Amino acid sequence: MRVIKDLPLVPAERALKVIGGRWKVFVLYYLFDGPKRLSELRRRIPDVSQKVLVQQLREMEEHGIVHREVFAEVPPRVVYSATKFGLSLRPILSALCAWGRRHAAELDAIEERGTATAATASSPARRPNARSGPGAAEIRG
Numbered sequence: 001m002r003v004i005k006d007l008p009l010v011p012a013e014r015a016l017k018v019i020g021g022r023w024k025v026f027v028l029y030y031l032f033d034g035p036k037r038l039s040e041l042r043r044r045i046p047d048v049s050q051k052v053l054v055q056q057l058r059e060m061e062e063h064g065i066v067h068r069e070v071f072a073e074v075p076p077r078v079v080y081s082a083t084k085f086g087l088s089l090r091p092i093l094s095a096l097c098a099w100g101r102r103h104a105a106e107l108d109a110i111e112e113r114g115t116a117t118a119a120t121a122s123s124p125a126r127r128p129n130a131r132s133g134p135g136a137a138e139i140r141g
Helices: 011-019 024-031 038-044 050-062 090-122
Strands: 066-071 077-082
Touching: 011 024, 011 090, 024 038, 024 050, 024 066, 024 077, 024 090, 038 050, 038 077, 050 066
Parallel strands: none
Antiparallel strands: 066 077
């Protein structure tokens, strides 16, 4: 396994480089529950292409946070798991999710105050909240 050494020197920037990427947080979230095959990860993260998922898994493997085990079977079976070092990211990702929820609530409160102020100034009718969308996955929410 090749370990990437060419990373930023600033610790926070380095950490973000390792876990940054559209799908890495999702992959880690599912691997925290135990080893998974590629097909299982694809089922749980349906919006990711297999090519990108494999690329993200390989990057995390190079950083020492994911382990890839190939079983000598026909066809070969490959299982991915979070390493002990990778599992140390669990409280960090949990804290990031909590901060993301607080950030969303804060933005909603700011928008609500702005909407109330604008509605009071222009007319008695309130505008509906502009924030809407589908429910977020457990990771985001």
